[in-house]
Amino acid sequence: MKTCILLPAYNVASTLAELIEELLCYDHAILVINDGSLDGTQAVAENYVGERLTLLNHAKNYGKGRALRTGFACAMEQGFEMVVAMDSDLQHASSDLPGLLEIFQAHNLDLLIGDRMHDQVDMPMMRRLGNWFSSWGTGNFCHQHIFDAQCGFRLFRLDTCKKMLGELKLDRYVSESEMLVRASMNCLRIGFSPITVIYPEDLEHKSFYRPWVDTYRIVYYFTGELLRRVFTLRGRQELRELNQYVKSCRDWPRYYLLSGEKRS
Numbered sequence: 555m556k557t558c559i560l561l562p563a564y565n566v567a568s569t570l571a572e573l574i575e576e577l578l579c580y581d582h583a584i585l586v587i588n589d590g591s592l593d594g595t596q597a598v599a600e601n602y603v604g605e606r607l608t609l610l611n612h613a614k615n616y617g618k619g620r621a622l623r624t625g626f627a628c629a630m631e632q633g634f635e636m637v638v639a640m641d642s643d644l645q646h647a648s649s650d651l652p653g654l655l656e657i658f659q660a661h662n663l664d665l666l667i668g669d670r671m672h673d674q675v676d677m678p679m680m681r682r683l684g685n686w687f688s689s690w691g692t693g694n695f696c697h698q699h700i701f702d703a704q705c706g707f708r709l710f711r712l713d714t715c716k717k718m719l720g721e722l723k724l725d726r727y728v729s730e731s732e733m734l735v736r737a738s739m740n741c742l743r744i745g746f747s748p749i750t751v752i753y754p755e756d757l758e759h760k761s762f763y764r765p766w767v768d769t770y771r772i773v774y775y776f777t778g779e780l781l782r783r784v785f786t787l788r789g790r791q792e793l794r795e796l797n798q799y800v801k802s803c804r805d806w807p808r809y810y811l812l813s814g815e816k817r818s
Contacts, residue, residue, distance in 0.1 A: 555659070555711075557582045558634040562621035562706075566642040567594035573640075574602050576648040583608070583634070586642075587625045590615035618706070619722065619729025626719050630712055641706040647750035654709055657747055657810045664714040664742035667734075668707035668749035669809075688772050692731045695779060696738035697800050701746040701809060704730050714742060728771040735779060739792045741799040745808040 559582050563570055570586070577584055584607040586599045599609045610624060622639060629637050638655075640646045650668070658666045670685070685704050693700035704727065710719075718740045724732045737744055783789040 555635040556633065557636045557638060557655075558629045558632070559584045560622065560625040560629065560637050560639045561586045561642045562589060562618050562625065562639070563587060563591065563595050563599065563642040564589040564615060564618075564621070565591045565593045565595060567591070567598050569644045570595060570598045570642050571601070573642055573644060573648065574599075574607065577651075578602075578606065580648075580651060582638070583632075585610070585625050585628060587621040588612065589617070589621040617725035617729070618727055619732070620725040622729065623719070623722055626710075626712075630716065635712055637710045637712060639706060639708045639710070645752045646707045647752060650707070650749045654707075654747060654749070657745065658709045658711075661745060661808075661810065662743065663709070663745045663808075664711045665737050666709040666745045666747060666810075667702065668705045669701040669746045670705055670749060670751045687769060688731055691772065691776050692734050695735050695776060696744075697796055698738065698744070700734060703734055705749070706730065707749055708733075718742060724771075724775065726771055727768045728775050731772055732775060739796055741795065743808075745810055747810045 559577055559580075561570075561573070561584065563586055574584065574586075584602075586607065586609045588596045588599060588609060588611045590612045596609070596611060599607070603609050608628070610628060612621065612624070625639075626637060636658075638651065640648075646668070654666060654668070657663070685702060689700045689703040692703040712719075715737070718733070718736045721736045721740075722729060722732060734744070783793050
């Protein structure tokens with residue numbers, strides 16, 4: 555499959571070059587979305603622009619969700635069949651990529667998401683609570699077990715995900731949960747697989763996820779989604795279709811070890 559690695563980037567000048575160097579070892583195009591960075595992120599990416607890497611710039615910071623949407627639109631315009639989304643702060647190990655690609659293709663998935671919650675030893679407490687809450691809430695709205703709702707290491711099959719991606723509206727980190735909810739409502743084949751858990755102590759690698767603010771945004775989104783499902787005709791219809799789909803899937807949920815083995 556013609557694959558593009560999508561890197562939303564905001565103030566990651568200290569980590570972006572190292573990540574790009576690692577990814578250039580793989581035979582995939584790279585698309586960097588500079589989301590209005592105030593440091594040298596744009597200059598770092600420009601050093602690699604060429605046959606394998608494309609750089610798009612937002613005039614100001616809109617948020618990860620908007621950066622992803624910009625990247626998906628560009629990837630579809632360029633005829634890519636698959637997108638691998640990764641964070642640009644070195645909290646995702648590029649060495650996990652071959653195993654995830656193998657699982658994705660072997661099991662004909664539409665969306666494969668990395669799972670960090672299998673190893674919470676080094677995960678900051680507030681991050682752990684935020685991830686648990688968003689995964690629990692998202693799972694209830696998706697009617698399946700969501701192992702890690704906030705992980706940004708995700709693989710997408712663009713032909714089947716195109717409709718879902720066109721329905722996304724949110725700009726900040728809550729977009730991770732919105733994407734899963736819309737994927738489930740579109741009855742896409744979703745899988746999860748453990749990935750390497752990395753939480754650097756270096757403050758330069760600090761995540762821009764804000765537990766209190768972003769958790770509030772997630773609650774606000776879930777509230778709106780609940781009202782939509784109760785009070786709108788389209789929302790009730792989508793919920794009926796999701797329930798029928800879940801009942802037809804005997805292997806729900808889907809969790810794949812990096813070896814390719816499936817575990818329920």
